[in-house]
Amino acid sequence: MARDDIQTGSFRRWMVRTLTLGLFLALAFLAGAAAMHLGMHAGDQQRIQDLQGRVAAQQAELTQAQTDLAAAHSQADVQVGTQRVLQEKLTDLQQQLGHVRDQLAFYEQLIPPGPAGALTVRAFDIQADADFLRYRVLLTRNAVPGADPFKGRMRFVAQGHVQGKAVKMDLNPPSASDQAGETDATPGAVDPLALVFDQFQRSTGILQIPAGMDIQSVRLEILEGDTIRATQDAALNRAATPAQEPQP
Template sequence: MAQSSVTRGGGFSTWLVRSLSRLVLLLVVFAIGALAMHFGMHAGDRETIQAWKSQAESLQAELMRAQADLAALRSEAAVQAGTQRVLQDRNTELQQELGRTRDQLAFYEQLIPPGPAGTVAVRAFDIQADGEFLRYRVLLTRNAAPQAEPFKGRMRFVANGRSQGKAVKIELNSPVVPAASETAASASGADPLALVFDQFQRSTGMLHRVPGLSIQSVRLEILEGDMVRASQDADLNRAVPDRAGVLP
């Protein structure tokens, strides 16, 4: 009887030990699992936060690029607007200049004399006393095609007056190159009365006054070689009208 009790007591102890061992093992496993879950959850949070940070940084960089592009577009738009205004102003100026040029062309086309091709005409001639000189202004036109050879000749001024009680005619000479001329004869040493032009010629210059000669009028002759192609008289003491502004 005693031995059986001992045997039962030893079996209980062994079961208790085993049960406690199992319980401890279960607690350890549970603790390990809890710790693993805890650290796993926190690790997931860190990964999520890191992903959000990366996404935020990417969006920030993209936003900065978009702002830079927007600033560049605004600057380019401002430059284009300024360039457009400049071009519009220049276009307006060119249109106005074209209008004035067309008006001048129409005016001068009216001055072209009728008649055979190559006809030269004196459209305006004015001469006035200026101290010891005579100042002249001349406008010539020629009926010629744009591709025709230029007219080449010279001007000759003949004074009609009285000297020592007698009527005389004296050719006047130019002491200087014309003050304002559209001829090609303004080079140094060239004849200041020479003419080279296509359709229009404006010329101004000075002539010597002859001592002792009382000039009543001056005759302008346009020469081509020795041939007089056109002529016109002007009174010295009476201004000649500018023919609607054709004289400078």
């Protein structure tokens, strides 16, 4: 009986040691598996964080690239618009230049082949208009390049009759009609008969008819100081339609 009890006690101790060892091994396996699982997920989390950082950086670069592209497009649109405006302005200026060159060529043909500085009255028309005379004058000058402009003035001398007597009288603009021998109504006023030009000059204006004078013709004198440089006579045009003058 005692021997059976000893054997039973030994078996129980062996079973306890075996179960304890088995439990210990099971716990050790579970601990290792848990550690391995946690380690694997920790690496995945780090990789996810790294990828998220790269995505954020690339998204920022993409946003900046889109901003730069939009700015480039806007600048290109502005440049295209500016170029269009400049091209239109250039075309307009070229057309204006062509017109001016045509006019210049016309007037250059009028310049006489005389000595340098020679001045000529190319057209002179004068017409009665109530108590006034309206005049149109075209002058040309053979000026060498770089020469100083011509500076002078026009003088109009009327030939006619006053109370049946032949007379000659200077004609002045209306503003000077009451000034004896003067052309300015006020001190310092601009002389409407003054001339300053290089190669050609077109002048138009109004003259006062002296009271009681029946004008037959008018002489135009171009003065440089006290020197008469050119003259031209014109009969008084009393027609309703003015005489035609050359047009470019």
